Amino acid sequence: MDLPASLLSELAETLGNAVLLDPSERLAYAYDNSRRQALPDAVALPTSAEQVVALVKACRAHRVPVVPRGRGTNTTGAAVPVAGGVVVSFERMDRILQVRPGDRCAVVEPGVLNGDLQAALAPHGLFWPPDPTSAAFSTVGGNLACNAGGPRAVKYGASRDNVLALTAVTGTGEVIHCGTETTKGATGYDLQRLLVGSEGTLALIVQASLRLVPAPTARRALRAIYRDVSSAALAVARLMAQPVTPSMLEFMDGQAVRLAREVGGADLPPEAGALLMIEADGDEAILAHDIDALKRAATGEGLLALDDAADEAARQRLWAARKALSPALRTLAPGKINEDVVVPVSRIPELVGGVQELALACALPIVCFGHAGNGNLHVNLMYDPADELQAARASAAMSQVFALAIRLGGTLSGEHGIGMAKRDFMTEAVDPATLMLMRQIKSVFDPDGILNPGKLLPP
Amino acid sequence: MDLPASLLSELAETLGNAVLLDPSERLAYAYDNSRRQALPDAVALPTSAEQVVALVKACRAHRVPVVPRGRGTNTTGAAVPVAGGVVVSFERMDRILQVRPGDRCAVVEPGVLNGDLQAALAPHGLFWPPDPTSAAFSTVGGNLACNAGGPRAVKYGASRDNVLALTAVTGTGEVIHCGTETTKGATGYDLQRLLVGSEGTLALIVQASLRLVPAPTARRALRAIYRDVSSAALAVARLMAQPVTPSMLEFMDGQAVRLAREVGGADLPPEAGALLMIEADGDEAILAHDIDALKRAATGEGLLALDDAADEAARQRLWAARKALSPALRTLAPGKINEDVVVPVSRIPELVGGVQELALACALPIVCFGHAGNGNLHVNLMYDPADELQAARASAAMSQVFALAIRLGGTLSGEHGIGMAKRDFMTEAVDPATLMLMRQIKSVFDPDGILNPGKLLPP
Numbered sequence: 068m069d070l071p072a073s074l075l076s077e078l079a080e081t082l083g084n085a086v087l088l089d090p091s092e093r094l095a096y097a098y099d100n101s102r103r104q105a106l107p108d109a110v111a112l113p114t115s116a117e118q119v120v121a122l123v124k125a126c127r128a129h130r131v132p133v134v135p136r137g138r139g140t141n142t143t144g145a146a147v148p149v150a151g152g153v154v155v156s157f158e159r160m161d162r163i164l165q166v167r168p169g170d171r172c173a174v175v176e177p178g179v180l181n182g183d184l185q186a187a188l189a190p191h192g193l194f195w196p197p198d199p200t201s202a203a204f205s206t207v208g209g210n211l212a213c214n215a216g217g218p219r220a221v222k223y224g225a226s227r228d229n230v231l232a233l234t235a236v237t238g239t240g241e242v243i244h245c246g247t248e249t250t251k252g253a254t255g256y257d258l259q260r261l262l263v264g265s266e267g268t269l270a271l272i273v274q275a276s277l278r279l280v281p282a283p284t285a286r287r288a289l290r291a292i293y294r295d296v297s298s299a300a301l302a303v304a305r306l307m308a309q310p311v312t313p314s315m316l317e318f319m320d321g322q323a324v325r326l327a328r329e330v331g332g333a334d335l336p337p338e339a340g341a342l343l344m345i346e347a348d349g350d351e352a353i354l355a356h357d358i359d360a361l362k363r364a365a366t367g368e369g370l371l372a373l374d375d376a377a378d379e380a381a382r383q384r385l386w387a388a389r390k391a392l393s394p395a396l397r398t399l400a401p402g403k404i405n406e407d408v409v410v411p412v413s414r415i416p417e418l419v420g421g422v423q424e425l426a427l428a429c430a431l432p433i434v435c436f437g438h439a440g441n442g443n444l445h446v447n448l449m450y451d452p453a454d455e456l457q458a459a460r461a462s463a464a465m466s467q468v469f470a471l472a473i474r475l476g477g478t479l480s481g482e483h484g485i486g487m488a489k490r491d492f493m494t495e496a497v498d499p500a501t502l503m504l505m506r507q508i509k510s511v512f513d514p515d516g517i518l519n520p521g522k523l524l525p526p
Numbered sequence: 527m528d529l530p531a532s533l534l535s536e537l538a539e540t541l542g543n544a545v546l547l548d549p550s551e552r553l554a555y556a557y558d559n560s561r562r563q564a565l566p567d568a569v570a571l572p573t574s575a576e577q578v579v580a581l582v583k584a585c586r587a588h589r590v591p592v593v594p595r596g597r598g599t600n601t602t603g604a605a606v607p608v609a610g611g612v613v614v615s616f617e618r619m620d621r622i623l624q625v626r627p628g629d630r631c632a633v634v635e636p637g638v639l640n641g642d643l644q645a646a647l648a649p650h651g652l653f654w655p656p657d658p659t660s661a662a663f664s665t666v667g668g669n670l671a672c673n674a675g676g677p678r679a680v681k682y683g684a685s686r687d688n689v690l691a692l693t694a695v696t697g698t699g700e701v702i703h704c705g706t707e708t709t710k711g712a713t714g715y716d717l718q719r720l721l722v723g724s725e726g727t728l729a730l731i732v733q734a735s736l737r738l739v740p741a742p743t744a745r746r747a748l749r750a751i752y753r754d755v756s757s758a759a760l761a762v763a764r765l766m767a768q769p770v771t772p773s774m775l776e777f778m779d780g781q782a783v784r785l786a787r788e789v790g791g792a793d794l795p796p797e798a799g800a801l802l803m804i805e806a807d808g809d810e811a812i813l814a815h816d817i818d819a820l821k822r823a824a825t826g827e828g829l830l831a832l833d834d835a836a837d838e839a840a841r842q843r844l845w846a847a848r849k850a851l852s853p854a855l856r857t858l859a860p861g862k863i864n865e866d867v868v869v870p871v872s873r874i875p876e877l878v879g880g881v882q883e884l885a886l887a888c889a890l891p892i893v894c895f896g897h898a899g900n901g902n903l904h905v906n907l908m909y910d911p912a913d914e915l916q917a918a919r920a921s922a923a924m925s926q927v928f929a930l931a932i933r934l935g936g937t938l939s940g941e942h943g944i945g946m947a948k949r950d951f952m953t954e955a956v957d958p959a960t961l962m963l964m965r966q967i968k969s970v971f972d973p974d975g976i977l978n979p980g981k982l983l984p985p
Binding site for chain 2: 167168169170171172191192193213214216220221225227228237241242243244245247248249250251252253254255256257258260261263264265269281282283284303304305307308309310311312349350352353356357360409410411412413438440441442443476477478479480481482483484485489493496497498500501502503504505507508509511512523524
């Protein structure tokens with residue numbers, strides 16, 4: 068669609084030349100890491116909350132979609148302007164406004180990169196827990212919008228667990244202040260955690276007060292190799308039931324181990340049916356104790372080998388198998404559907420077993436790995452997108468993976484979110500009465516449905 | 527009011543004789559620990575979610591208030607049926623349905639006592655973090671409704687931080703399922719944390735899946751005495767900025783220390799102007815390291831004495847000063863207003879200083895103590911309720927305490943909630959646009975306003 072001339076002049080008045088209209092410039096804001104694409108009608112680059120308010124009000128008056136955007140690293144299409152309208156890129160609102168070590172709090176604008184924030188916090192001996200793979204080039208606002216997690220979440224929680232207060236602009240252009248900059252609060256409804264993970268469909272976050280955590284001074288890694296997935300999953304349950312919570316607890320299934328060995332060249336025994344990477348972090352003086360506790364918990368029926376990385380070089384070598392995995396996947400097939408279902412930890416064997424049955428049934432390789440301590444597995448279904456029959460089988464199999472995760476007491480996504488990719492499955496994951504409440508809540512924040520239409524809630 | 531005969535017969539049909547109508551029986555459900563009182567028209571004692579659905583639908587048809595109730599230990603009037611109607615006491619829905627150690631999850635009915643749950647979890651080496659003073663006789667449902675905390679929250683979080691999934695009945699009698707039994711989730715809007723702390727105004731919780739934490743095997747306490755509040759507050763900031771998070775970090779101001787010494791007989795030096803009780807918990811093998819780290823952080827300008835409890839008996843002796851405090855308070859005056867404001871940790875000195883100025887100005891003693899690691903202080907204003915002038919001055923001073931906490935970037939309540947006691951102050955703590963959103967969210971869950979009317983949201 069073409070934007071009304073009056074809206075264009077209102078945007079120019081508010082934002083000056085920080086409105087991109089040239090198609091080649093808009094193209095850079097048309098896609099995200101889902102490989103979906105849709106050209107926005109305009110791109111706004113605000114530098115203040117006031118500008119965001121003005122542009123939302125202007126767009127609302129014309130019923131034009133407003134699509135907030137960090138750096139487009141998400142995998143679900145949540146940042147793709149599928150209904151056109153104005154993309155609001157927060158790249159120029161990237162200031163770190165305050166770091167207050169005694170309060171364990173940082174106040175930031177939404178466009179600051181996760182990695183830049185971590186660098187600014189390091190001299191204070193603090194960090195912000197969310198560590199998605201994209202951390203170096205994804206924004207804090209985007210992390211919050213998707214409730215981003217990462218391997219550290221098993222010990223330190225995901226984005227939602229590490230937010231104190233948010234300032235946001237609703238779909239009516241109202242500024243709301245949610246939460247307070249305190250680690251405890253019982254003053255009315257908890258709106259800040261409601262906004263986290265809402266993928267820009269309720270409000271645009273313009274300022275965030277983040278909960279910080281003291282940085283550990285050291286870390287140590289273990290690599291545990293098991294005969295089969297069940298043995299590894301039992302070890303995960305043992306690891307999570309004892310007092311020393313690992314700072315990472317990553318899982319690779321038999322397929323993943325085989326790939327890492329045969330394609331990635333990782334040093335792994337051929338009889339390995341599953342692998343856990345286990346890390347502890349903390350003060351150097353207590354790491355030995357923590358590693359001993361983790362070793363005891365990792366040990367049990369089906370353990371084939373347990374390697375302890377004595378130094379950083381050895382730690383890097385142990386992680387090599389995990390890092391070899393993603394490039395190795397591409398040797399299986401040119402196309403990949405990667406979904407991040409989550410189940411209770413005790414159901415991991417059933418999830419992996421069920422996925423392998425599906426792989427046989429659809430005659431396509433499926434490789435599982437991910438954040439075992441949270442039951443959050445990345446299910447990678449490999450196929451050739453040029454082969455229509457394969458693509459159809461892949462898509463059908465992934466639907467069954469979602470159904471399986473839900474049947475096991477889990478859900479569609481642990482940390483990637485819903486976006487466009489999984490919204491059609493929301494009716495399977497959420498019962499009708501609860502989904503109706505979500506729709507009504509959306510209407511309260513955004514009565515005209517202009518905020519990121521076509522995402523999260525099913526049609 | 528009298529309940530309509532048709533409603534009474536519907537309740538009888540649903541609940542049989544589990545409906546109390548006799549005034550003397552209803553009286554036991556008329557009050558809570560706020561000392562407010564209002565007689566309900568009926569008391570329902572459901573044993574199933576289906577009964578709760580039926581009774582909410584019946585009450586809704588007659589526009590009769592529904593007031594959920596745990597054991598009435600809250601301090602804000604949140605459980606007092608101020609508009610009459612039907613109190614729903616969950617005392618007969620008190621089953622622990624599942625404990626799954628590998629998933630770190632327990633599934634319970636809302637009426638189970640916090641203390642009974644902890645006892646059931648102990649053999650599994652697990653606990654549920656919320657530990658309000660009332661834990662032995664308050665319910666999990668009540669803890670969730672108020673977002674109850676306690677001293678352990680500094681390390682383990684409050685109720686909202688320790689819930690995975692909730693099943694609840696809205697004001698329209700719909701059953702909703704919020705969240706999943708996983709420690710990570712990015713599937714739609716986060717409704718379970720929205721329900722926590724909503725004080726029964728959005729929905730009645732009928733089942734809760736709780737996040738459990740491995741129980742530490744040992745703990746050790748330190749008592750640090752400071753010259754003044756500023757020195758103690760700086761120590762709190764230092765303690766919170768280093769990697770070993772204390773499992774408790776309790777503060778007493780100079781008034782509290784004086785009372786504990788002069789009235790409670792605690793062994794404390796007369797020049798003590800503030801006191802911190804600091805605990806570490808974990809494995810016996812690493813406690814010595816943790817206590818050393820806490821000692822280093824506690825040490826600084828203004829420290830007068832630092833006592834380490836080598837064993838449990840010594841630990842009990844150190845805590846004696848804190849335990850002597852509550853009874854000693856009563857020697858100051860017969861009446862007490864106890865509010866639990868919260869501020870960022872770095873603002874504790876300004877809060878305590880401002881409160882002492884208010885105490886001078888209103889010529890009434892005010893004693894501050896509480897959970898310093900969260901900036902959550904209990905401000906105890908002592909007065910004689912029989913003296914109308916004192917009562918008026920006390921009430922005015924407490925309004926100014928709230929205003930002070932808000933001015934310092936804090937808010938009205940850290941863990942007690944709003945209820946009736948603080949709802950008039952909500953307009954000071956929450957801006958109009960955000961409060962309007964809260965009201966609209968309330969209307970989504972409870973369109974007829976029958977759930978716990980007169981609580982949390984201002985008139």
